[in-house]
Amino acid sequence: MGGVTSSMAAKLAFFPPNPPSYKLVKEQATSLFLLNPFPHRENVEVLKFPNRRGNEIVAIYVRHPMAKTTILYSHGNAADIGQMYELFVELSIHLRVNLMGYDYSGYGQSSGKPSEHNTYADIEAAYKYLEENYCTKQEDIILYGQSVGSGPAVDLASRLPRLRAVVLHSPILSGLRVMYAVKRTYWFDIYKNIDKIPLVKCPVLVIHGTADEVVDCSHGKQLWELCEQKYEPLWLKGGNHCNLELYPEYLRHLRKFISTVEKSPSQRLSFRRSTEQSRGSIDCFETPRKSTDQRDKPRKSTDQRDKPRKSTDQRDKPRKSTDRTEKLKIHENKVPNPEKLEKLRAHFDQMERSRRSIEYDKSRTIEYQDKSRRSVDVQFERPQKSIDWLDKTRAG
Numbered sequence: 080m081g082g083v084t085s086s087m088a089a090k091l092a093f094f095p096p097n098p099p100s101y102k103l104v105k106e107q108a109t110s111l112f113l114l115n116p117f118p119h120r121e122n123v124e125v126l127k128f129p130n131r132r133g134n135e136i137v138a139i140y141v142r143h144p145m146a147k148t149t150i151l152y153s154h155g156n157a158a159d160i161g162q163m164y165e166l167f168v169e170l171s172i173h174l175r176v177n178l179m180g181y182d183y184s185g186y187g188q189s190s191g192k193p194s195e196h197n198t199y200a201d202i203e204a205a206y207k208y209l210e211e212n213y214c215t216k217q218e219d220i221i222l223y224g225q226s227v228g229s230g231p232a233v234d235l236a237s238r239l240p241r242l243r244a245v246v247l248h249s250p251i252l253s254g255l256r257v258m259y260a261v262k263r264t265y266w267f268d269i270y271k272n273i274d275k276i277p278l279v280k281c282p283v284l285v286i287h288g289t290a291d292e293v294v295d296c297s298h299g300k301q302l303w304e305l306c307e308q309k310y311e312p313l314w315l316k317g318g319n320h321c322n323l324e325l326y327p328e329y330l331r332h333l334r335k336f337i338s339t340v341e342k343s344p345s346q347r348l349s350f351r352r353s354t355e356q357s358r359g360s361i362d363c364f365e366t367p368r369k370s371t372d373q374r375d376k377p378r379k380s381t382d383q384r385d386k387p388r389k390s391t392d393q394r395d396k397p398r399k400s401t402d403r404t405e406k407l408k409i410h411e412n413k414v415p416n417p418e419k420l421e422k423l424r425a426h427f428d429q430m431e432r433s434r435r436s437i438e439y440d441k442s443r444t445i446e447y448q449d450k451s452r453r454s455v456d457v458q459f460e461r462p463q464k465s466i467d468w469l470d471k472t473r474a475g
Contacts, residue, residue, distance in 0.1 A: 092227060092254050092269060093193035094157040095186040101161030103127070103137055103188040110395060114139070117164055122171075130184070130204035134191030138181035138205055139164065140213070141171040147341050148243055149177040150221045151205055153198075153228030155249070155321075165376035166324060173330055174337055176221070177213075181205045183231075195230065195254075195269040202231040209291070217241045221337070226294060226320065227247060232269030244310075244340040245283045246333070247322055249291060252298045263433035282308045284336045286329065288318025310336060 081462030098445035102115040103125070112125035126138045139160055150170070154163050160180050171178045183198045184191030191197055202222075209215040221244045224232025236245045251257050254269035264271055276283070283306040296314065303312050313332045315323055323329050 091365050095193060096157060096159050099159055099161060099187045114161060124324060128204055128208050130198060130200040132200045134184040135189060136177055136181055136201050136204050137188045141167050141178045143177055145172050145175045146177040148219050148221055149215050150223050152178060152180040152223045153202060153232045154180060155226035155228055161187060172348055177207055179209060198231040199234055202235050209285055221246060229272055233272045233275050237275045240280050242281045244281050245279055247283060247285045247302060249287055249294050250299055250302055251294050252301060257294055276302050277307060280307060282310045284310045285312040286317045286323060288323055291320045292318050293320035300321045311406060352424055
């Protein structure tokens, strides 16, 4: 019964392009795969690998030289990687990311038949290929699911705890909920994103058009509400199911999201740690600086103990005397002016007299202050004595 229901759901859910939009050609000289009719690009690789269910999956990998992250893109229904080829190249350029797009079993030139469980095996094979052949870490992968592609994307994300991020583009709550407004999940439903999205531990961006007639915008809004790590969603006013890439806000918001999650989740933690470490390193640098200052204190004592250094300075005095002799030699031929000497003596005598007068004034001021203080004390003592006399009189 389950297999019958699953096959019926598959007929309703999957619409692979017929015929496919491309042909897979293997070049004899290099044994490289090419997508016909698309020209060969140096940064685009055409791949073919098996999934765990025995189907051969065709994919493309677009490389960017400045990329920090890799997008694993699960496309929507009624599409294949031939139709998505130019968009993949443009996204890689504008977002500065590596991007892998793949065809589900039974789509494009991938073998087998389309089904829910086949798509799960397909995305697992693509993810495994990234890890094994491009050494891509889980922390550096963003899963992108469009429409039906949100099913395999959410399923894999719910099982990868260290994933960088997830983008859900016109996503579905479940296959059955696209057709019927059911309030509970039935066993025969497919792509039960509504039940799996709370298990996703990384940041999630939801993009949905408000005028979507295929998958209502309420699907995206409800999924966003259920996310554990919500990122600012993008509700494109007037956008339908197949034209969101044409809106300028789409690329702008997506670029902002990717630049943000490049520091999250693991990158954000490492960034915080690096910030703390940098602060700690500053403290570490400052601490030796303080210790250097502390070590400078003995330097003073060293200067005190280093009497030889002073003696060295004293030994350097002959050098000064040498300088004086040189100056004398220079000024030997110059006769000192007696008038200038007299003026200098008079100036110094005047400065000495003014200094003495200042000291005399200071002493006089101090004496005056002492006298005034004593007079004030006397003035305060007299009332105090009278108060004491009154107290004695009252007591008697």
